[in-house]
Each structure stands twice: as structure tokens, then as C-alpha cells.
Amino acid sequence: MTDKRPFHHGDLRAALISAAATAIERDGIENLSLRGLAQDIGVARSAPYRHFPxxxxxxxxxxxxxxxxxxAAYAAIPSDLPPRVRLKRAGQFYLDYVRAHPNMVELIFADHAAAPGQAASESPLLLFIDxxxxxxPGAEDGEIVRTAMTCWSALHGFxxxxxxxxTARAGLVDDxxxxxxxxxFRMVPG
Structure with a gap:
């Protein structure tokens, strides 16, 4: 039996990335299948392998x-806000993102997702450090990085x-x- 679906699809690479993100959120990383994505998108089962071997x-x-x-979300926080307000907005975005995309967070922090080829300027952690x-102002780089990593670790852990x-079982609520x-962010001097 041959697969009679089309091999080509406008921007198949982007469609696969988008469909994979949706599938990961819905079913988890372990249940992702390139052939299943091909079927969802309506292309030949072999088509995804052209972009993702x-x-x-x-x-x-x-x-x-x-x-x-x-x-992009971090970069969109207005730079004219006071630095701690910017940090707090970044922190709230991160908390909201983790709650909305738990499977994606697992993927982002997986060992294999070390951002090969990703420009340093695109790293959310580096933007957070900035x-x-x-x-x-005036602090040494080592102190800045230690403070940023401590805040990031606390934020990620929370x-x-x-x-x-x-947090709910401990009697804490969303507010x-x-x-x-x-x-x-009180850990950030200044």
C-alpha cells in the first residue's frame, strides 16, 4: 500500500515544529511521533524526515x-521600567509560562536541548542576566552572574x-x- 498524500506542504519545517509543540503539550514528549505528525499535517509519512532526520x-x-x-517575551518588557520591576515581570512571565506549558518546560531543560547553534543573544537566561x-550597576560580572543564577534557581524551583x-498543598495559593x-528579587542588591 502506498502513501498517496502529498510530500510537500508550504513551509513544512515550520508546520512540523508547530504541530510538534502542540502534540508535546497535549501528549507529552515521549508520545511524539514524526509519522503521527505527518498524518496530522496531511503529508506523506516520509516527508518530515527531509527536515528532521x-x-x-x-x-x-x-x-x-x-x-x-x-x-521575545523578556525582550518585550519595557526597558524604561525600574530594573526590579522588569525582573519581576520576567519572573511572572516565567511562572505563567511554566504553568501553561509544563511539557515544553521539560523539553527546554532536557540535557539534549542545549541549544546547538543558538545565538547567545537569543538565550532567555542571558537576557535575564542582563x-x-x-x-x-557597577557590580562585578561574577557577582552579577551568581545573583542572577540564584534568582533563576529560586524562580525555577518555585x-x-x-x-x-x-504550594497549594502547603496552604499557599496562587496570589x-x-x-x-x-x-x-530582594536578592538583587540596589
Whole structure:
């Protein structure tokens, strides 16, 4: 039996990345299938392999696109706001993103998703470090990076606790985001 679906599809690469992101959110990373995506998009089962020879190649592309989305959200925070306000907005975006996209967060932080070829300027973590740098004028780079990594670690840890429901079980409610973000960013001197 031959597959009579078309091999070509406008921008198949972009369609596959988008469909994969949707499938990952719906079904998890482990259930992603290139052939299943081909069927969902309506192209031949072999078509995705032209752009992504392996499932891992597709996962890397989806992770890179997701990191670019995070970077764009951080970059959209007005630069004329006070530095701590910018950091707090970035933190709230991150908490909201983790809650809305738990499977995508797992993919972004997976060992294999080390952003091969991603420009340093597109890294959300590096942009976050730059926000901390803005809040710490005159500080040495080492202190800035340590402070940024401490804040990022606390933010990521809190987001995972909130996602798992542990904050709710501990009697904390969603309106604690504001208080937790204030506490995290108090670590930034200035």
C-alpha cells in the first residue's frame, strides 16, 4: 500500500515544529511521533524526515523555538521600567509560562536541548542576566552572574513546586506569586 498524500506542504519545517509543540503539550514528549505528525499535517509519512532526520532533531528545533518565544517575551518588557520591576515581570512571565506549558518546560531543560547553534543573544537566561546587570550597576560580572543564577534557581524551583501542586498543598495559593517574586528579587542588591 502506498502513501498517496502529498510530500510537500508550504513551509513544512515550520508546520512540523508547530504541530510538534502542540502534540508535546497535549501528549507529552515521549508520545511524539514524526509519522503521527505527518498524518496530522496531511503529508506523506516520509516527508518530515527531509527536515528532521531524527525525532531528536525535531525536539531540538521545538526547544529552540520555545526558547526564542521566552526571549521575545523578556525582550518585550519595557526597558524604561525600574530594573526590579522588569525582573519581576520576567519572573511572572516565567511562572505563567511554566504553568501553561509544563511539557515544553521539560523539553527546554532536557540535557539534549542545549541549544546547538543558538545565538547567545537569543538565550532567555542571558537576557535575564542582563536584567540583573541593569539592576546592579557597577557590580562585578561574577557577582552579577551568581545573583542572577540564584534568582533563576529560586524562580525555577518555585515554578516547579507550584506546577506540582505542592504550594497549594502547603496552604499557599496562587496570589503568593507576587510575594514570592518580591522575595526572590530582594536578592538583587540596589
Amino acid at each position: 531524527t525525532k531528536q532533531d525535531l525536539l531540538d528545533a521545538v526547544a529552540a523555538a520555545s526558547r526564542q518565544d521566552c526571549h 536584567m540583573v546587570r541593569d539592576a546592579m 515554578s516547579l513546586l507550584a506546577l506540582s501542586g505542592r 503568593t506569586d507576587d510575594a514570592v517574586l518580591d522575595t526572590i
